[in-house]
Amino acid sequence: MNAPEAPSGDLRRRYTASDLGVFTPEEARRFIPSGNGDPQNDVVLAWELLYRLEPELYDRLASAERLHPGVVGWLPCGVDRIVEVGAGTGRLTMELIGRGRHVVAVEPALPLRRILIRKLATADHGDRARVVHGFFDQLPLPDDSADLVVACSAFTPSPGHGGEAGLAEMERVCRPGGCVAIIWPNHLSWLAARGYRHVSFPGPMSAEFGSHDDAAELAGIFYAKAAGEVRRLGRRTVPFEVLGINAPRDLAFKVLAG
Numbered sequence: 001m002n003a004p005e006a007p008s009g010d011l012r013r014r015y016t017a018s019d020l021g022v023f024t025p026e027e028a029r030r031f032i033p034s035g036n037g038d039p040q041n042d043v044v045l046a047w048e049l050l051y052r053l054e055p056e057l058y059d060r061l062a063s064a065e066r067l068h069p070g071v072v073g074w075l076p077c078g079v080d081r082i083v084e085v086g087a088g089t090g091r092l093t094m095e096l097i098g099r100g101r102h103v104v105a106v107e108p109a110l111p112l113r114r115i116l117i118r119k120l121a122t123a124d125h126g127d128r129a130r131v132v133h134g135f136f137d138q139l140p141l142p143d144d145s146a147d148l149v150v151a152c153s154a155f156t157p158s159p160g161h162g163g164e165a166g167l168a169e170m171e172r173v174c175r176p177g178g179c180v181a182i183i184w185p186n187h188l189s190w191l192a193a194r195g196y197r198h199v200s201f202p203g204p205m206s207a208e209f210g211s212h213d214d215a216a217e218l219a220g221i222f223y224a225k226a227a228g229e230v231r232r233l234g235r236r237t238v239p240f241e242v243l244g245i246n247a248p249r250d251l252a253f254k255v256l257a258g
């Protein structure tokens with residue numbers, strides 16, 4: 001997951017330990033395995049609270065940080081079944097609709113699932129995609145049931161966000177000869193050690209916010225170190241280098257033995 005490792009400004013101060021009650025028992029087991037935590041000192045936890053407490057705010061950020069078109073273009077097209085894990089509000093899901101006959105979007109956070117379901121219905125794609133609850137390490141899907149299993153800005157080597165068990169589950173669900181892809185990966189060497197190859201798409205990339213005010217507000221929350229520069233630029237498009245994060249131009253993939 002790229003975002004939770006990115007420098008975060010206000011986000012860490014946005015929530016407190018008293019917000020942890022929003023997690024379901026299943027979520028708490030993964031995100032606060034010791035039974036308690038402090039989002040003011042654990043930015044990964046703060047992101048999980050964001051998804052549940054302010055999902056529309058997360059959606060505004062994800063909508064601005066669009067993937068390099070080469071990433072989506074690289075993915076297999078014209079396949080039968082695609083599974084996306086950690087689908088969020090659908091930054092990638094909406095693109096997958098045109099590439100497979102049927103898409104299953106797995107997402108643990110109910111507020112994000114609701115936004116994704118709404119977007120799919122608005123785009124009249126409700127019949128092409130199914131949005132389901134699930135986690136990387138416990139996918140509610142049969143063995144060998146997808147041609148492509150993909151995660152975007154969601155998988156990390158940490159057990160709560162994928163890890164060994166999560167990668168094994170993605171590979172279990174993928175059919176022999178199918179492809180498992182991790183988009184916007186944050187630990188390439190960890191994935192390389194497990195047989196994943198890296199592809200990167202070049203060219204300048206900027207986040208495209210709705211307006212300059214939107215850029216300034218979201219930078220203040222998510223990229224505090226860049227907020228002054230974003231205000232100074234006075235534009236709604238902001239190069240990813242200015243935000244201080246990797247641009248969403250990379251993927252790691254493995255084609256499973258057929």
Ligand SMILES: C[S@@+](CC[C@H](N)C(=O)[O-])C[C@H]1O[C@@H](n2cnc3c(N)ncnc32)[C@H](O)[C@@H]1O
Binds near residue numbers: 090154
């Ligand atoms: C940074 S968001 C990315 C969402 C979406 N893929 C996108 O690109 O906008 C990370 C997503 O991973 C999901 N997530 C976190 N832990 C997870 C887990 N253990 N299993 C599956 N998804 C998880 C979150 O709920 C969230 O939707």
